[in-house]
Structures are given as structure tokens and as C-alpha cells.
Amino acid sequence: MADKHTKTNFEAWVAKATQRLEAKRIPKHQRLYIPSLDDVITVRSLTSSEIADIVDNDNDDSIRQDKRLVYTSVVEPDLHALAKQLQEAGQIVDPLDVTDIFDQHECAEIVLQIMEISGITGDSISVVDAAKN
Numbered sequence: 001m002a003d004k005h006t007k008t009n010f011e012a013w014v015a016k017a018t019q020r021l022e023a024k025r026i027p028k029h030q031r032l033y034i035p036s037l038d039d040v041i042t043v044r045s046l047t048s049s050e051i052a053d054i055v056d057n058d059n060d061d062s063i064r065q066d067k068r069l070v071y072t073s074v075v076e077p078d079l080h081a082l083a084k085q086l087q088e089a090g091q092i093v094d095p096l097d098v099t100d101i102f103d104q105h106e107c108a109e110i111v112l113q114i115m116e117i118s119g120i121t122g123d124s125i126s127v128v129d130a131a132k133n
Helices: 002-024 048-057 062-073 079-088 095-101 104-117
Strands: 029-034 039-044 074-076
Touching: 029 104, 039 062, 039 104, 048 062, 062 074, 062 079, 062 095, 062 104, 079 095
Parallel strands: none
Antiparallel strands: 029 039, 039 074
């Protein structure tokens, strides 16, 4: 009887794992109000590989990491297109400098929201007492 219960429990874990993996393939989006712009932006979640690339590219510069996270994650407005236009107009040299449209504290808060929807931060796990035999 314990064997049947173990098999049922394992099947439930397989179903749960499949559902979680499928859900992680679909980017999450979140709209954020930016007070200094008096407007709303939309950010998307980042994959583990995108976050690793950002950390690897700017591993000694946390401000640049934040800029790259925001630059990569903001989908509305299109910061890539905006950076290109600002570069052509001579307003910025580095495309990541487009993120300077946000106040520093806003950029930090945007990063926190990106990390949250990307699953990097969130609810803490907790220890459960071992069941008595």
C-alpha cells in the first residue's frame, strides 16, 4: 500500500514539475508607474541565462549591471529603439545610458521588480520538522 502512495505522490510531482517548467518558458510582464516620468513602463521577466550574461559582462560594476538589467527587461517603451534615436541625436554614447531617463532610486526599484518577476527574489523557503517514524 505504501508503494501505491509513493507512486501517486511521484506522479503528482511529475505533473507539478512539468507545469512549473512550462510556466517558466513564458515571460511574465509587469507594468510599473515611474513618478519622475509620470508614465508607465512594462518590464518582462528575464531568463537565468540572460541574468548570467548580464552578471558576467559587468561583474565589477553593479551600476552597469542594473542599467543592463533595465535595458534588457523594459519592453515598453522600447529602450533599444529609444537608445538608437538618442545616439543618432548625440544625446548618449553608450546605449545603456538610455536608462538615465530614470532617477537612480527608480532604476534600483525597477531592478528589484525585475528580480521578483524573474524568480530571483521572493518568498523564503522554510524548514519543516522531520516526520517521526
